[in-house]
Amino acid sequence: MQKVKQIVSEILAKQEINTVYYVGCGGSLSGFFPAKYFLSCEAKKLKVGYINANEFVHATPKEVGKDTVVILASQRGNTAETVKAAAVANEIGAVTIGLTFVVPSPLAETAQYVIQYEFGPESIVENQKASYGVKLALEILNQTEGYEKYDEMTAALGNLHGIVEQAKKDVVPTAIKYAWEFKDDSVIYTMGSGACWGPAHQEAICIFMEMQWINASVIHSGEFFHGPFEITDKNTAFLMMKSCGHTRALDDRALNFIRKFNDRIFVLDASEYGIGGLGDTAEYLEPLFYNNVIAVFNGLLADARKHPLTTRRYMWKFPY
Amino acid sequence: MQKVKQIVSEILAKQEINTVYYVGCGGSLSGFFPAKYFLSCEAKKLKVGYINANEFVHATPKEVGKDTVVILASQRGNTAETVKAAAVANEIGAVTIGLTFVVPSPLAETAQYVIQYEFGPESIVENQKASYGVKLALEILNQTEGYEKYDEMTAALGNLHGIVEQAKKDVVPTAIKYAWEFKDDSVIYTMGSGACWGPAHQEAICIFMEMQWINASVIHSGEFFHGPFEITDKNTAFLMMKSCGHTRALDDRALNFIRKFNDRIFVLDASEYGIGGLGDTAEYLEPLFYNNVIAVFNGLLADARKHPLTTRRYMWKFPY
Numbered sequence: 001m002q003k004v005k006q007i008v009s010e011i012l013a014k015q016e017i018n019t020v021y022y023v024g025c026g027g028s029l030s031g032f033f034p035a036k037y038f039l040s041c042e043a044k045k046l047k048v049g050y051i052n053a054n055e056f057v058h059a060t061p062k063e064v065g066k067d068t069v070v071i072l073a074s075q076r077g078n079t080a081e082t083v084k085a086a087a088v089a090n091e092i093g094a095v096t097i098g099l100t101f102v103v104p105s106p107l108a109e110t111a112q113y114v115i116q117y118e119f120g121p122e123s124i125v126e127n128q129k130a131s132y133g134v135k136l137a138l139e140i141l142n143q144t145e146g147y148e149k150y151d152e153m154t155a156a157l158g159n160l161h162g163i164v165e166q167a168k169k170d171v172v173p174t175a176i177k178y179a180w181e182f183k184d185d186s187v188i189y190t191m192g193s194g195a196c197w198g199p200a201h202q203e204a205i206c207i208f209m210e211m212q213w214i215n216a217s218v219i220h221s222g223e224f225f226h227g228p229f230e231i232t233d234k235n236t237a238f239l240m241m242k243s244c245g246h247t248r249a250l251d252d253r254a255l256n257f258i259r260k261f262n263d264r265i266f267v268l269d270a271s272e273y274g275i276g277g278l279g280d281t282a283e284y285l286e287p288l289f290y291n292n293v294i295a296v297f298n299g300l301l302a303d304a305r306k307h308p309l310t311t312r313r314y315m316w317k318f319p320y
Numbered sequence: 321m322q323k324v325k326q327i328v329s330e331i332l333a334k335q336e337i338n339t340v341y342y343v344g345c346g347g348s349l350s351g352f353f354p355a356k357y358f359l360s361c362e363a364k365k366l367k368v369g370y371i372n373a374n375e376f377v378h379a380t381p382k383e384v385g386k387d388t389v390v391i392l393a394s395q396r397g398n399t400a401e402t403v404k405a406a407a408v409a410n411e412i413g414a415v416t417i418g419l420t421f422v423v424p425s426p427l428a429e430t431a432q433y434v435i436q437y438e439f440g441p442e443s444i445v446e447n448q449k450a451s452y453g454v455k456l457a458l459e460i461l462n463q464t465e466g467y468e469k470y471d472e473m474t475a476a477l478g479n480l481h482g483i484v485e486q487a488k489k490d491v492v493p494t495a496i497k498y499a500w501e502f503k504d505d506s507v508i509y510t511m512g513s514g515a516c517w518g519p520a521h522q523e524a525i526c527i528f529m530e531m532q533w534i535n536a537s538v539i540h541s542g543e544f545f546h547g548p549f550e551i552t553d554k555n556t557a558f559l560m561m562k563s564c565g566h567t568r569a570l571d572d573r574a575l576n577f578i579r580k581f582n583d584r585i586f587v588l589d590a591s592e593y594g595i596g597g598l599g600d601t602a603e604y605l606e607p608l609f610y611n612n613v614i615a616v617f618n619g620l621l622a623d624a625r626k627h628p629l630t631t632r633r634y635m636w637k638f639p640y
Contacts, residue, residue, distance in 0.1 A: 026546025040369065044382050047367050049360065052542035052570075059514055059566035062364050081542070187507060187535045194379055204537075210547035215507045217524075217537030222372035222401070225640050226346025227530035230633060246379035250372075257640050313550060320545050320577050 001126075001135055001154055007113050008139040011069065011095050017144055019068040021049040021094075022133065023056050023085050027206045028073040028099075033198025034287040035071075035133035041284075043141055054081040057088050068094040071136055073129055075119070077105020086110040099132050121295075125161040130198075131288050149281050156278035160285055164292045167273035171296050178266040179300035182237050188214055189228075191240040191254060193221040194247035194283060199290035203239065207298050211309040221250040225257070232258060238265040241290045244275050245283020268294065321446075321455055321474055327433050328459040331389065331415050337464055339388040341369040341414075342453065343376050343405050347526045348393040353518025354607040355391075355453035361604075363461055374401040377408055388414040391456055393449055395439070397425025406430040419452050441615075445481040450518075451608050469601050476598040480605055484612045487593035491616050498586040499620035502557050508534055509548075511560040511574060513541040514567035514603055519610035523559065527618050531629045541570040545577070552578060558585040561610045564595050565603025588614065 011017060020039060022032035029052060036050040049061060053072065064070065070089040074082045077100035086096045087110055098111025101119045108114045118127040125131060135157065142150040182188060188208050192200030201218040208216035219228045221240070238258060242251045258265050270289045275282045302309045314320070331337060340359060342352035349372060356370040369381060373392065384390065390409040394402040397420035406416045407430055418431025421439045428434045438447040445451060455477065462470040502508060508528050512520030521538040528536035539548045541560070558578060562571045578585050590609045595602045622629045634640065 026543060028546075029543070040383075041379060041381050044385070052540055054542040054570050054573075055513060055540075055567055058569055059361060061361050063360075065364070079546075193375060205543070205547035210550045213551055215535060215537070215551060217535070220372055220375075222374040223346060223349070223525070225635075226348075226399075227525035229640070230530045230635065231533055231535060232634070247375055249378055250374050253374075253640070257634075257638075260638075314552070314577075315545075315550065318577075318580075320549070320573070 001139070001157070003115065004132065004135045004139045007097065008136070008143050012143055016067050017069050017140055018045070019047040019049070019063055019065070020137065020140055021051065021056070021064060021068060021070045023051055023053050023070055024073045024082055025053050025079055027202055028075060028079065028082065028129070029053070030198050030202035030205070031073060031130035031291070032071070032133045033201065034130060034195045034284060035137040037195040037198065038134060038284040039137050039141060042147060043145065045145055046141060053079065053085040056085045057081055060088055060092070064089065064092055064094055066093040069097060069140065070094045071097045071099065071133065072107065072111060073099040073133070074107045075101050077102045077107035079107070083107050083110050097136065099129055101129075125164050125288055125292060126157045128288065128291070130291055131157065134284065134288070152279050153281040153284070156281050156285055159278060160288060163274050163277070164289055167270075167289065167293045168296050170273060171268070171293055175297040175300050179297060179304045181264065182266070182301060183304040185237040186215055188216050188237045188239060190216065190218045191221050191224070191238055191251070192218065192243065193250040194243045194245050195287050196241045196243045196290060199287045199294065200241045202291070203241070203294060207309075210315070211298070211311070212302065212305065212307055221247070221254045224254040229257065232261055234262050234264075236262055236264060238262070240265060240267045241294070242267055242269040242271070243283060244271045244286055321459070321477070323435065324452065324455045324459045327417065328456070328463050332463055336387050337389050337460055338365070339367040339369070339383055339385070340457065340460055341371065341376070341384060341388060341390045343371055343373050343390055344393045344402055345373050345399055347522055348395060348399065348402065348449070349373070350518050350522040350525070351393060351450035351611070352391070352453045353521070354450060354515045354604060355457040357515040357518065358454060358604040359457050359461060362467060363465065365465055366461060373399065373405040376405045377401055380408055380412070384409065384412055384414055386413040389417065389460065390414045391417045391419065391453065392427065392431060393419040393453070394427045395421050397422045397427035399427070403427050403430050417456065419449055421449075445484050445608055445612060446477045448608065448611070450611055451477065454604065454608070472599050473601040473604070476601050476605055479598060480608060483594050483597070484609055487609065487613045488616055490593060491588070491613055495617040495620050499617060499624045501584065502586070502621060503624040505557040506535055508536050508557045508559060510536065510538045511541050511544070511558055511571070512538070512563065513570040514563045514565050515607050516561045516563045516610060519607045519614070520561045522611070523561075523614060530635070531618070531631070532621065532625065532627055541567070541574045544574040549577065552581055554582050556582055556584060558582070560585060560587045561614070562587055562589040562591070563603060564591045564606055
């Protein structure tokens with residue numbers, strides 16, 4: 001948190017911040033969803049944007065200006081459109097902060113501020129990419145408008161790692177059950193609400209579609225009854241990342257319905273693994289729990305299907 | 321436009337507007353996407369939100385206040401969570417505008433202002449639900465910050481109907497081809513970028529999933545290469561609603577890739593049907609074109625599959 005605090009203080013010593021934009025592609029965009037959601041819920045004045053990097057380059061929103069902080073992420077720091085987006089933002093006079101695992105890298109060279117995050121099974125949860133997105137949101141909100149739960153949320157971020165590590169052990173039997181249950185499915189729907197729409201979306205695009213070549217789509221729990229639920233039959237596979245927060249009622253409503261017609265729903269519920277101990281801000285940090293804990297299931301699913309998570313047919317193999 | 325202008329003038333005679341929230345469920349939320357996108361691109365100061373009605377009820381964003389206009393839609397005016405969202409917004413002191421096809425109805429009774437829109441094959445495009453969403457955005461933007469293309473966009477809205485009517489005739493052969501091509505597919509991906517992500521999302525959830533029980537998902541063209549493209553093989557079915565605007569390059573990049581591996585992509589391109597004649601603001605109105613023109617294909621697909629668009633297994637039949 002110290003580095004984030006220092007960056008935000010340095011920016012605010014020179015100018016105002018009235019807009020925060022989160023920019024990236026794929027998992028480096030969806031990883032920002034919790035931060036975007038947190039600001040959408042808690043900010044009274046700050047504006048927040050969340051946008052694909054290439055859309056930012058080609059259709060740059062007019063609200064992006066000198067009072068905007070543009071936060072961009074790229075794992076290797078070399079995603080061409082994200083680097084270009086940083087350059088476009090610099091050109092406009094916005095402040096750019098680049099989050100990357102690899103330094104030096106083109107993003108690290110282009111962004112005005114750089115945060116090198118941790119990645120992989122040994123990483124500390126609060127030092128991961130998505131956590132830095134949230135920490136930047138928290139720090140900017142607190143230093144501009146003030147946020148009464150700043151200390152509570154900062155402490156919760158620090159306590160998250162222990163909860164995640166224990167859950168990664170405790171979830172194993174359930175993960176084995178559903179890896180076996182879903183191994184032959186050609187379509188899996190992920191579900192979530194509130195901040196948890198983010199990790200549910202990420203699971204669909206980065207794990208099922210990208211790494212397992214399983215057709216997938218995220219359904220927002222609150223949207224389920226307004227179209228999507230008609231695809232439900234007794235064989236439809238669902239994976240829900242249940243919210244511990246204000247939108248839990250939306251998840252329960254969808255679950256109650258699905259369970260009348262289908263028993264093929266894997267409900268991962270962070271509340272059963274002690275997330276509630278983090279206090280009132282747990283709902284904003286819960287996606288960081290799911291990002292990590294679902295990896296246990298993902299590894300087992302890949303093993304059950306004999307389809308390693310590293311297999312690609314196009315990525316890094318064809319020009320695009 | 322006259323009624324919209326009057327409503328916005330009346331509001332601004334009494335107070336400021338600094339935030340606009342679009343609230344609904346399913347097609348009544350996705351129909352607002354073009355309006356949301358327009359404000360995200362063009363507004364320099366106005367804040368804009370776009371949120372599922374039940375999420376609005378349970379996790380009401382703190383930025384919603386007395387200077388907020390909450391615009392809600394419900395076809396029959398009786399979607400329980402949307403009516404509740406209007407009541408919640410009223411309680412906070414926000415201004416509420418309800419868009420509905422049915423008056424009197426609970427939404428019409430709850431919202432402070434009511435717009436009854438046209439619906440169905442005989443309706444005038446600019447008087448449809450999604451068009452009122454855009455007109456409200458345009459009017460609020462112009463009356464608060466000013467918008468230099470206000471007159472051009474107002475004229476374009478009026479000219480859209482003729483383009484749509486002609487396109488509904490001209491698209492028939494292509495629609496027949498793809499209705500036959502896709503009739504046995506169990507999964508179809510829709511694609512779009514910019515404002516056209518909205519109708520592409522709507523086609524996936526309201527037509528394929530709800531009305532045809534075909535598994536579906538929308539892929540943002542700019543996100544395609546960052547996960548989703550790995551599901552592409554020679555049999556994958558795609559339907560792209562191509563943008564005529566700033567993000568067209570994103571669509572072309574995805575198309576160029578897909579066509580190397582697959583010839584099962586139905587590209588509906590409003591540019592080929594004269595949308596460009598509407599001028600610079602055409603990209604914001606293009607979703608209104610797709611909402612209407614795709615109906616020709618949807619009807620033929622339903623016929624080819626002997627699965628009427630009105631068939632439901634749960635909606636209106638089970639409590640939920």
